[in-house]
Every structure is written in C-alpha cells, then in structure tokens.
Amino acid sequence: MNALRHPVVSAEQWLAHRKALLAREKELTHLKDQVARERRALPWVRIDKHYVFDTPSGPRTLAELFEGRRQLVLQHFMYTPGAEQGCKSCSYMADHTDGALAHLAQRDTTVVAVSRAPLADLERMRTRMGWRFAWVSSGESEFNYDFHVSFTPEEMADGTVYYNYVRQPFPHPDAPGVSVFYKDDAGQVYLTYSTYGRGVEVMMHTYNLLDLTPLGRNEDGLSYPMEWVRHHDRYETAPVAAAASCCGAGA
Incomplete structure (x- = not known):
C-alpha cells in the first residue's frame, strides 16, 4: 500500500467510516462467540491408545502431559528427525506461548509442543530460542501419524496426503496443527x-496485531504467505530475502 495514495479525510468523515467498521467488527465478534460455543459442543473422542513421549523427566503418557490439569493444548510442531532445526513457522507459533502459560494455568490448561525429532534436539533448540514451555518427543510412537501431522514415504508417494481433513499435496513429512484434550x-x-x-x-x-495496521500482513507478492518469517534469532534489521519454504502456504 502506498500511504500517499490512501484516502485522507476530515476527523468527522473518519469517525463515520470507523463507526461503520465497528458495526462489522461487532458482527464478527458475535460470530466468533457463536463458533466457539459450537466448538465446545463438538462430541469427544475417547483416547484408548497408549502413547508414550520422551520428556526431560523421562517417559510420560499422554495423560501425564496434563501436569495435573484438566485441559491440554498441544502444538504439533514440525521438527523432522535429522533436520538441522525446527520449522521456522512453527517457531513463530511457539514464540507466542510462554507469556500465556501462567494465565492458561489459572484456567486449568496446560500447553505442550510435540515433535518427532529426538528430545536432545528439541532441548537444544528450546535453549537456543529461550522457550520455557514443555516440548516432548513423539518419535518412538505413532502419535504424529495418528493425528495426521506426519506422513510416511508410502503415504507421500502419490503426491498427496490426508491433512486438514482432506487429501491434498503437502511438501513435507511433517505438518503443523493444534489439538485439544480433556481429562476427566x-x-x-x-x-x-x-x-x-x-x-x-x-x-x-x-x-x-498486524491485521490492525495499514500495511496489514504485507504478504502480497511473496511466493507463500509466511515466506518472511524467520526464527526470532535469525532476523536482520531490515526485511530479508526469502528462505526455503517450511510449512507452506497454509493449506
């Protein structure tokens, strides 16, 4: 957007436009509230399969990841075994977690990230990035495959995988997601x-926050929307050239 070409009006005219937009924002807020109610009303699936994760405290079951709370929000973090580091877009997601941990705990909720990479690799990257949230490895279980965020070579052979509830092309053996669990x-x-x-x-x-600004996400013209994202310790002082695709264009 060229700010010099953007309409400039009087304060009174701006206020009229702002009030019109406010009505639309209220509609969206009410719709989001309704969708949230419908989300909470979804039926549940009982988890009977025995999953074990590698954690800094030793092997832990899915139930033990709740840390004594009733709710668990789990980030499916793309970190393929053997990769140099975890996905930059999943890291962008994870960067927003630590500040929420204390508040979520007050609402009986634990947050954990799960990846297939070995625990030593996860811990090394967690230390590098300064993260405090729990990050565990599912590499010795079928967890990622059962939740359709990891794909075997056989599953990828025809060029499509089952992801986001449909078969579609996906360029990587691991994919991002968020899953929520309840323990009775x-x-x-x-x-x-x-x-x-x-x-x-x-x-x-x-x-x-970017959606509030005049330039917005400013992703037009990129080869995929999150092309600009970096691991937070890899940003330069100015926008940098494209890095290799990670999570893709947001299937």
Whole structure:
C-alpha cells in the first residue's frame, strides 16, 4: 500500500467510516462467540491408545502431559528427525506461548509442543530460542501419524496426503496443527478439537496485531504467505530475502 495514495479525510468523515467498521467488527465478534460455543459442543473422542513421549523427566503418557490439569493444548510442531532445526513457522507459533502459560494455568490448561525429532534436539533448540514451555518427543510412537501431522514415504508417494481433513499435496513429512484434550476425574483422556492449516493462526498473536495496521500482513507478492518469517534469532534489521519454504502456504 502506498500511504500517499490512501484516502485522507476530515476527523468527522473518519469517525463515520470507523463507526461503520465497528458495526462489522461487532458482527464478527458475535460470530466468533457463536463458533466457539459450537466448538465446545463438538462430541469427544475417547483416547484408548497408549502413547508414550520422551520428556526431560523421562517417559510420560499422554495423560501425564496434563501436569495435573484438566485441559491440554498441544502444538504439533514440525521438527523432522535429522533436520538441522525446527520449522521456522512453527517457531513463530511457539514464540507466542510462554507469556500465556501462567494465565492458561489459572484456567486449568496446560500447553505442550510435540515433535518427532529426538528430545536432545528439541532441548537444544528450546535453549537456543529461550522457550520455557514443555516440548516432548513423539518419535518412538505413532502419535504424529495418528493425528495426521506426519506422513510416511508410502503415504507421500502419490503426491498427496490426508491433512486438514482432506487429501491434498503437502511438501513435507511433517505438518503443523493444534489439538485439544480433556481429562476427566477418572484419568480418561478425550480428544475435543484439532485444527490445521490456517487454523493454527490461533497461536499467532503477531498476526492479530498486524491485521490492525495499514500495511496489514504485507504478504502480497511473496511466493507463500509466511515466506518472511524467520526464527526470532535469525532476523536482520531490515526485511530479508526469502528462505526455503517450511510449512507452506497454509493449506
């Protein structure tokens, strides 16, 4: 957007436009509230499969990841075994987590990131990035495959995989997502919700702030929307040239 070509009006005219937009924003807020109610009303799936994760405290089951709370929000973080580092777009998601941890705990909710990479690699990157949230490895289990955020070579052979509830092309053996679980008083775990593709923007507070600005996300003309994103310790002082695609264009 060229600011010099943008309409400039009087304060009174601006106020009239702003009030019209406010009505639309209120509509969106009410719609979001309604969708949230419908999300909470979804039926649950009982998790009977025994998943074990590698954690800094030793092997832990899915139920143990709740840390004594009733709700678990789990980030499916793309970090393929053998990769130099975790996905930059998933890192962008994760950068928004630490500040919310204390507040979420007050609402009986734990947040954990899960990747297939070995725990030593996760811990090394967690230290590098300064993250405090729990990050565990599912590399020895079928967890990622069961939740359709990792794909075997056989699954990828025909050029499409089952991701975000449809078969579609996806260029990587791991994909991003967010899943939510509930644990009842008897210790039984249930899947209540999962979201993928652009649904993971729920973790990207930076996007919400950019959406308020005149330039917005400023992603027009990029080869895919998140091309500009870097690991937060890899940014230069000015926007930099494109890096290799990671999560893709947001399936």
